[in-house]
Amino acid sequence: MKPRILILFIAALAVGAMLLVGGCAKRQPGVTTIRFASWGNDVEEQSLRALIAEFEKRNPHIRVEIEITPWARMLDKLMISSAGGRPPDVTRISSEWFPPIAAKGLLEPLDDYIERDNYDLDDFYPESIEGWGVWNGRVLEIPTDIDIYAMYYNKDMFDKYKLPYPDETWDWDKYLEVAKKLTLDTNGDGVIDQWGTTLDMWWQDYVYANGGTIIGPDPATGDVQCTLDQPAAYNGLQFMADLINKYHVSPTAEEAANQGTSKLFTSGKIGMTISGSWAAELIYKNEITTFKYDVAPIPKGPKERVSIICGAAYAVLKRSQHKEEAWELVKWMTGKEYQRAAAMRSQIIPSRRSVAESGAYLGLDADPKNRQAFLYMIQFGKPVPPVSCAPEMTQIIQSELDLVRLGRETAEEGCKKVKPKVDQLLRHRD
Amino acid sequence: MSKVAVIKKGRPGATQKKMWRTIAYTTLIVGSAVSLIPFLWMLGTSFKDPANVFADPIQVWPNPWLWSNYAKAFSKLPFAQYTFNTCLITAISMFGQMISCALVAFGFARMRFPGRNVLFVTLLATMMLPAQVTMIPVFKIWSTLGFYDTFVPLTLPSFFGSAFFIFLLRQYYMTVPYEMDEAARIDGASTLQIFYKVLLPQIKPALATLAIFSFMNNWNDFLGPLIYLSSPAKRTLALGLYAFQGQYATDWNYLMAASAVVMMPLLILFFCGQKYFIQGVVISGVKG
Numbered sequence: 001m002k003p004r005i006l007i008l009f010i011a012a013l014a015v016g017a018m019l020l021v022g023g024c025a026k027r028q029p030g031v032t033t034i035r036f037a038s039w040g041n042d043v044e045e046q047s048l049r050a051l052i053a054e055f056e057k058r059n060p061h062i063r064v065e066i067e068i069t070p071w072a073r074m075l076d077k078l079m080i081s082s083a084g085g086r087p088p089d090v091t092r093i094s095s096e097w098f099p100p101i102a103a104k105g106l107l108e109p110l111d112d113y114i115e116r117d118n119y120d121l122d123d124f125y126p127e128s129i130e131g132w133g134v135w136n137g138r139v140l141e142i143p144t145d146i147d148i149y150a151m152y153y154n155k156d157m158f159d160k161y162k163l164p165y166p167d168e169t170w171d172w173d174k175y176l177e178v179a180k181k182l183t184l185d186t187n188g189d190g191v192i193d194q195w196g197t198t199l200d201m202w203w204q205d206y207v208y209a210n211g212g213t214i215i216g217p218d219p220a221t222g223d224v225q226c227t228l229d230q231p232a233a234y235n236g237l238q239f240m241a242d243l244i245n246k247y248h249v250s251p252t253a254e255e256a257a258n259q260g261t262s263k264l265f266t267s268g269k270i271g272m273t274i275s276g277s278w279a280a281e282l283i284y285k286n287e288i289t290t291f292k293y294d295v296a297p298i299p300k301g302p303k304e305r306v307s308i309i310c311g312a313a314y315a316v317l318k319r320s321q322h323k324e325e326a327w328e329l330v331k332w333m334t335g336k337e338y339q340r341a342a343a344m345r346s347q348i349i350p351s352r353r354s355v356a357e358s359g360a361y362l363g364l365d366a367d368p369k370n371r372q373a374f375l376y377m378i379q380f381g382k383p384v385p386p387v388s389c390a391p392e393m394t395q396i397i398q399s400e401l402d403l404v405r406l407g408r409e410t411a412e413e414g415c416k417k418v419k420p421k422v423d424q425l426l427r428h429r430d
Numbered sequence: 431m432s433k434v435a436v437i438k439k440g441r442p443g444a445t446q447k448k449m450w451r452t453i454a455y456t457t458l459i460v461g462s463a464v465s466l467i468p469f470l471w472m473l474g475t476s477f478k479d480p481a482n483v484f485a486d487p488i489q490v491w492p493n494p495w496l497w498s499n500y501a502k503a504f505s506k507l508p509f510a511q512y513t514f515n516t517c518l519i520t521a522i523s524m525f526g527q528m529i530s531c532a533l534v535a536f537g538f539a540r541m542r543f544p545g546r547n548v549l550f551v552t553l554l555a556t557m558m559l560p561a562q563v564t565m566i567p568v569f570k571i572w573s574t575l576g577f578y579d580t581f582v583p584l585t586l587p588s589f590f591g592s593a594f595f596i597f598l599l600r601q602y603y604m605t606v607p608y609e610m611d612e613a614a615r616i617d618g619a620s621t622l623q624i625f626y627k628v629l630l631p632q633i634k635p636a637l638a639t640l641a642i643f644s645f646m647n648n649w650n651d652f653l654g655p656l657i658y659l660s661s662p663a664k665r666t667l668a669l670g671l672y673a674f675q676g677q678y679a680t681d682w683n684y685l686m687a688a689s690a691v692v693m694m695p696l697l698i699l700f701f702c703g704q705k706y707f708i709q710g711v712v713i714s715g716v717k718g
Contacts (some may be wrong), residue, residue, distance in 0.1 A: 070672030083570070086573040094677065
């Protein structure tokens with residue numbers, strides 16, 4: 001009988017040990033523990049912990065448990081834990097997740113709290129509040145950082161060909177003209193090896209810049225439908241594809257395949273690139289070593305100057321049992337101390353105008369020098385379309401537009417093909 | 431064990447045999463080279479400078495060769511803690527699955543009781559249910575029981591068997607002659623004694639197979655730790671690897687260096703236990 005008893009004993013011991021580990025959470029009288037979920041790399045996590053420690057010091061009756069989840073899987077975790085009835089009390093939310101989360105009704109409306117505490121929402125860029133703070137007329141999140149796009153350019157390359165640096169007077173014509181001048185076969189082997197520009201990671205901006213829209217109300221029924229089949233929309237997208245296939249001022253997918261366009265820019269083979277405010281800190285700081293660079297506003301399209309605007313926000317979960325404490329934390333995490341720290345640590349653009357325009361951001365001693373261009377672009381920011389199926393919709397359109405970028409079909413053909421698919425998705429969204 | 435199958439008709443001459451062999455080996459070498467590329471690519475990237483990860487033309491041999499990627503990758507995250515957590519979860523689950531599955535499979539293979547076949551088919555049916563379907567209800571159960579952010583949801587279920595492993599062991603039990611049980615019973619052994627004194631030693635190869643599969647599943651499990659664990663101190667290796675992947679940028683060289691190390695135990699285990707692993711696939715006809 002001995003082995004069996006031994007086996008059972010070990011099993012019981014193992015299970016018991018685990019129960020013990022799980023069971024002993026610290027409980028202090030008069031102290032409320034709230035759970036706070038965020039993402040972040042090691043640097044961000046350290047800074048987050050320091051800020052939370054400061055919050056706990058100022059609010060001794062609140063203890064914060066920090067849950068850090070990888071960015072790539074944070075939405076999954078939030079959705080599963082909400083469906084399973086155990087979401088955190090406060091969470092950081094990326095702007096692209098906002099429509100699906102808000103549509104599911106997972107977030108606590110904050111209007112009453114804001115009014116009661118006289119919270120200074122006026123200090124925030126309205127583009128951020130409207131972009132990923134308000135849903136159906138109610139404030140569900142307080143935005144905290146802004147990711148905005150602008151045009152980075154290789155100063156040395158402009159100097160070499162004696163071209164003027166880009167500025168806010170540029171439009172698509174001027175942009176194309178300069179891009180053509182910078183597109184060259186520098187070593188004379190008959191193959192282009194330097195390009196004027198490159199496509200950015202979005203396609204929505206070309207639609208908006210040309211006066212088009214992605215979705216809009218059906219004039220007959222008032223339902224939301226895909227409007228990419230309108231000339232204003234697809235002509236904007238055609239300009240995007242023409243940069244590669246007609247004017248050849250942007251490398252083709254094949255030419256960029258092995259390196260990625262970002263790498264072509266950082267290795268000095270591309271003159272201009274529209275990229276995010278995050279790129280300076282996350283990519284260019286380490287990768288650009290051989291030339292000087294700066295940023296300028298994105299050239300104005302035929303109708304509008306446009307940047308895609310993204311960012312993050314803090315929100316209180318509707319299922320939270322400690323909403324007051326959670327709101328206190330949201331206020332702290334969207335406060336000036338937090339935003340100043342984030343800007344100085346990793347050049348993140350604060351959503352509070354007062355902090356963004358202070359020395360904490362504008363006065364940073366780092367490239368790009370003309371960071372004012374980012375703040376200037378905020379007023380032209382266009383967020384993710386506010387429909388719950390936005391992530392799926394973007395995916396469907398994106399894969400069709402890949403064919404347009406490759407020159408296999410025109411933007412008009414692609415948009416007309418994609419419209420019925422998007423309409424169907426919109427009809428069946430929850 | 432595994433010899434190249436050579437198709438022969440009649441009595442082939444030495445040259446013909448040699449030719450067949452050449453063709454077979456060439457095919458095998460090319461095939462294994464192709465399937466090794468992703469792994470070698472990972473190893474290569476783990477030594478590269480970030481600027482060369484996507485270099486054009488493709489850089490096969492890292493230049494410069496950076497051993498420091500490994501040191502940096504490991505200093506960025508508390509890998510000792512993650513390794514300890516992963517080992518603990520894997521060891522407990524492996525142990526749990528071995529004892530529970532061996533016992534249940536023994537019942538299905540050797541005991542005769544009404545409804546046995548219905549029960550067995552029901553058990554197999556649970557294999558058809560994708561984990562995603564039961565994920566939310568199961569999460570709800572564990573969090574209601576107060577086991578959120580503990581290792582319990584990741585380990586305790588293994589003490590209640592797993593359909594695939596029970597199936598695998600049952601098939602193996604069936605190959606052991608029933609006369610052995612009868613002989614033991616005549617000698618006065620109880621049913622449980624037959625189980626652990628007579629049959630358990632006989633199915634050791636199958637248990638080894640189970641151990642390897644179980645180790646692999648638990649070691650690589652990402653979704654479980656993702657949804658059940660929240661404190662940084664409880665993270666597992668699979669979860670920790672994701673930290674290198676950010677919203678806008680990924681540290682490919684560090685990610686690959688860390689992945690290479692995390693993969694090492696699996697690789698070693700596979701080399702040592704290859705025989706059992708392949709046997710498991712053959713017996714059950716199912717890939718784990």
